[in-house]
Amino acid sequence: MRRGCEECVRMLKEIPGIETVMMTTNGVLLKEHLPLLLDSGIDGINISLDTLSREKYRKITGYDGLEKVLESLQACVDAGIKTKINVAAAREINESEILELARISKDYPVDVRFIEMMPIGYGKEFHGLDNREVLEQLRQRYPDICEADKKDHAGYGPAKYYQIPGFLGRTGLISPIHGKFCDECNRIRLTSTGKLKFCLCYEDGIELRSLVRSRKSPEQEEEELRRIFREAGKRKPKEHHFEQPEMISETKRMNEIGG
Numbered sequence: 001m002r003r004g005c006e007e008c009v010r011m012l013k014e015i016p017g018i019e020t021v022m023m024t025t026n027g028v029l030l031k032e033h034l035p036l037l038l039d040s041g042i043d044g045i046n047i048s049l050d051t052l053s054r055e056k057y058r059k060i061t062g063y064d065g066l067e068k069v070l071e072s073l074q075a076c077v078d079a080g081i082k083t084k085i086n087v088a089a090a091r092e093i094n095e096s097e098i099l100e101l102a103r104i105s106k107d108y109p110v111d112v113r114f115i116e117m118m119p120i121g122y123g124k125e126f127h128g129l130d131n132r133e134v135l136e137q138l139r140q141r142y143p144d145i146c147e148a149d150k151k152d153h154a155g156y157g158p159a160k161y162y163q164i165p166g167f168l169g170r171t172g173l174i175s176p177i178h179g180k181f182c183d184e185c186n187r188i189r190l191t192s193t194g195k196l197k198f199c200l201c202y203e204d205g206i207e208l209r210s211l212v213r214s215r216k217s218p219e220q221e222e223e224e225l226r227r228i229f230r231e232a233g234k235r236k237p238k239e240h241h242f243e244q245p246e247m248i249s250e251t252k253r254m255n256e257i258g259g
Contacts, residue, residue, distance in 0.1 A: 006033065010040040022046060024086065028065045030072035034079060044082035047073060051094050052101060060093065073108070083110040084172075089129035090117045098137045105169030113159050113172035116179075118200060118242055121253030131175040138162070138171060145171075158185065176200075182239035188232050191258045196232050200257065201240035203249045206232055 002008065005023070012021045023037070024046040037045075049069055051057050057066040076083040087094065087101055094101065098114070105112045117128030138145050148161040148170050158181045159172035173179070189197040194209030206228055211221065241247035250257070 006036040006040045009037060009042050013041040020044070022082075024048060026061070026065075027069035027072040028063075029068075031068065031075045034072070034075050034081075038079060038081065042081070044084070045076050046084045046086050047076070048086045048088070049073075049101075050088050050090075051097060053097070056093070073104075073110070077108050077110065083108075085110055085112045087112065087114045088117050088123075089114045089131065089134060090123075090126035091129055092126050095129055098134055099141050102138060102164070102171050105171060106164070106167045109168040111159075111161065111170045111172050113174055115174040116177045118176055118254075119245060120200065120242075120248060120250050121256070123254070128177060130178050131173040132178055135162070135173060138164070157187075176240070177242055180239060182237075185236070188229070188236065189258060191256075196228065197257065198232060198236045199240055201242055201248055201250060202237060203251065204235070204237075 009021055009023070012018055020043045021041070022044040023042060025048070027047040027049065030045065030047070034045075047069065050060060052066070054064065054066045057069075058064045073083065073085070085101070085104055089095075089098075101114075102112055104110060114129075114131055114134045116131050117123045117126050119128070142164045145162050145164045148163045157174070158176070159174045160179070162171045162173070164171065175181070185199075189200070190208070191197060191205075194212065195205045195207055197205040208225070208228065211224055211228070214221070216224065
């Protein structure tokens with residue numbers, strides 16, 4: 001979606017204070033771009049993959065690209081880059097594929113993370129799958145599954161990780177609906193149009209575009225940006241209300257928000 005993203009990664013990595021740069025992608029063009037991304041210093045890759053059915057993948061995305069995604073996954077594993085698979089869990093899409101998707105982490109050292117579908121944008125058209133049901137499916141098939149050691153959790157995100165004995169990777173559950181983690185959320189989101197969002201549930205945010213296009217000195221701009229980011233942290237809502245559709249004010253699709 002962004003030409004020259006490799007150079008963008010390189011520039012981000014050169015900014016003092018930025019410790020980790022990761023990228024989320026559908027993986028279709030990842031294999032051919034991976035060498036340049038690695039050269040730019042990328043720290044990890046998240047691949048969005050909701051099904052292992054070629055026909056279902058074509059129906060969801062509009063093109064026959066599943067094989068390319070799996071080739072990209074293999075390329076990431078071969079390169080030794082930290083890799084995660086993000087699965088948007090929904091009854092209409094992958095309720096019958098939970099075990100098959102989880103098995104990706106058996107032979108590959110990757111984390112397969114099931115994310116409860118949030119009722120915003122395209123997600124409104126589906127019935128999200130409760131991650132408690134996902135975990136129950138896994139427990140029935142793998143009764144020895146256990147919660148992974150917290151010190152081994154990857155990153156600082158909301159995923160709760162589980163280890164299945166004999167699997168090279170782990171299974172993660174991100175449960176914004178049935179396991180609300182708002183009290184631990186430390187995230188703010190910068191969209192491609194320059195809006196600093198406090199929470200995915202609400203349209204509230206602060207516009208940064210006018211500031212970065214202003215004629216302020218670099219010192220003045222940096223000071224103002226620091227002030228705005230501090231304000232954004234304070235303005236984060238206490239919690240979201242995805243369980244109450246009338247409370248959701250965000251109307252954009254996830255690809256417009258950035259995620």
